[in-house]
Amino acid sequence: MLFKLIILGAIAYGIYRLMGGKILPDKKSNENENKKLPDDTMVECDTCSTYVSVSEAIKYKDKYYCSTECLEKKKES
Numbered sequence: 001m002l003f004k005l006i007i008l009g010a011i012a013y014g015i016y017r018l019m020g021g022k023i024l025p026d027k028k029s030n031e032n033e034n035k036k037l038p039d040d041t042m043v044e045c046d047t048c049s050t051y052v053s054v055s056e057a058i059k060y061k062d063k064y065y066c067s068t069e070c071l072e073k074k075k076e077s
């Protein structure tokens, strides 16, 4: 009987530890999404290798493109 209580106690403690680590809401993932490069950063177009500023570039699947034409070309190929 005592042995059973010890096991139960260990399980309860394990659950408590698990909950304790994950009880706080995950705020960090949201912050990372809003993180942006400064507008004057130059990025290379993935299709024609022209450098354009981030504010003018088109971002698609983590790559930058100088124009919609370049983006379309990449999508087609």
Ligand SMILES: [Zn+2]
Pocket (backbone or CB within 6 Å): 045, 046, 047, 048, 049, 050, 065, 066, 067, 070
């Ligand atoms: Zn381009």
